[in-house]
Amino acid sequence: MPRKPESVPAAPPAEPVTGWDEVLSAFGPDPNPAPPPSPSTEPTDGPLATARAALERLSTWVPIRSLARRHRRRMIEHLLAMDAHDRYLRFGYAASDEQIHKYALGIDFARDEVLGIFNRRLQLVALAHLAYGDPVPGDPTRTMAEFGVSVLPESRGRGLGRRLFETAALHARNRGIDTLFIHALSENRPMLSIATAAGAIVERDGSESAAYLRLPPDSFGSQVEQALERHLGELDFQFKRQAQVISDFVDSVAEVKAHFDSSGRAAKE
Ligand SMILES: CC(C)(COP(=O)(O)OP(=O)(O)OC[C@H]1O[C@@H](n2cnc3c(N)ncnc32)[C@H](O)[C@@H]1OP(=O)(O)O)[C@@H](O)C(=O)NCCC(=O)NCCS
Numbered sequence: 001m002p003r004k005p006e007s008v009p010a011a012p013p014a015e016p017v018t019g020w021d022e023v024l025s026a027f028g029p030d031p032n033p034a035p036p037p038s039p040s041t042e043p044t045d046g047p048l049a050t051a052r053a054a055l056e057r058l059s060t061w062v063p064i065r066s067l068a069r070r071h072r073r074r075m076i077e078h079l080l081a082m083d084a085h086d087r088y089l090r091f092g093y094a095a096s097d098e099q100i101h102k103y104a105l106g107i108d109f110a111r112d113e114v115l116g117i118f119n120r121r122l123q124l125v126a127l128a129h130l131a132y133g134d135p136v137p138g139d140p141t142r143t144m145a146e147f148g149v150s151v152l153p154e155s156r157g158r159g160l161g162r163r164l165f166e167t168a169a170l171h172a173r174n175r176g177i178d179t180l181f182i183h184a185l186s187e188n189r190p191m192l193s194i195a196t197a198a199g200a201i202v203e204r205d206g207s208e209s210a211a212y213l214r215l216p217p218d219s220f221g222s223q224v225e226q227a228l229e230r231h232l233g234e235l236d237f238q239f240k241r242q243a244q245v246i247s248d249f250v251d252s253v254a255e256v257k258a259h260f261d262s263s264g265r266a267a268k269e
Contacts, residue, residue, distance in 0.1 A: 050221045062163045063236035064229060067114040071124075075114065076104045078124040081152055089188050090150045092208075113171055117160055122240055125155040128164040130172060136179075144179045145172040149191070162194050167229065169198065173215040174226050182211040 067075065079087075084094040095103065107114060107129065117126040128149040136142040147168050151160050169180050182200065184191040186209045192202055200213035 047221065050219070061232070062117060062160060063233045064164065064167050065116050065118065065233040065237050066230060067116045067127075069109050071114070071116065072104055072107075074124045075107075075116070075127060076101060078116075078127050078152065079104065079150065082150060086150065086153070089185060089191070090148065092183070092185065113168070115164055115167055115171075117155075117164070118237060118240060119155070120240055120243070122237075122244055123152075126151040126160040126164055128168055130168045132172075132175065132177065133181075142179065143177045144181050145175075145177045146181045146183065148182075156190075161190065162197070165194050165198060169213060169215060170222060170226055170229075174218045174222055176218065178215055178217075180213040180215060182213075184209050184211065 079090075079095075079100045080097055082090065087093075087095045087100070091099075091103070111132055113130040113132075115128045115130070116124050119125050126149070128147065131146045131148070133144045133146060136144055145168075147165065149161055149164050149168075151164075172180050180200070182191065182195050184195075186192075186204050186207055188209075192209060192211065195211035195213060196202060198213055200211040202209050202211045
């Protein structure tokens, strides 16, 4: 840790007045001096801070796409690619292939939200499920959503889990949800680290932990941010799909060419 300086350095000598200041100072003091600068009235969490936070998020932008029923096959492939330990961390038990199918087919897309991140080959490398619950029993004014996530091992440690969490929190906030809930095993340090870094309160109960993140009410800025991210995520997916079509076309042309080359050689021989 850098050491604190022993004393505050002396203020630099005042800059000599130049230009208009010098000319005007010959007429004596200003009878109507400008009022001293008032302390900034911009709250630290005002629109400027929101815009700055949004820009920071865009600088580390990862295309996240909202998934629909038609993506179920990709979701199942993603979940089946996880080994027994990861399935245990994700679901709280080492889900069998059959249980994974059942889980994916049971997602209610009309109520919940599913978010995904695709790589260039359109493989689903990260998947998050935001399950919207009923109002909290005993307190109908409070609403909660549960967050569950998985990132394929080769794509971990690049912030994808954290970005999905932030996006899920934004979507939940924009739906009027006030608490994001995460149920994780106490040994799941990456997941708990994501939640605590966002400000969640973690309650440990032996091998299991529950994390609660209070969400602020939605705002115009948060709605715009979600709309912008949705459009960019969709654009990115379509771009990757076109690139995939072109790549497949180039591959098939190369295949046909190789076929004709070899049959031409055979005919010559
Ligand atoms: C949990 C999981 C989604 C994290 O995905 P990820 O993309 O690797 O996460 P990130 O890259 O965003 O990193 C998350 C944080 O965990 C930290 N982390 C990673 N491994 C860690 C470890 N072994 N111990 C402590 N912290 C760790 C990272 O440093 C990072 O923190 P930072 O942003 O402050 O640097 C992923 O490990 C996973 O899919 N696990 C299996 C399924 C699962 O556990 N799901 C969660 C239950 S709902």
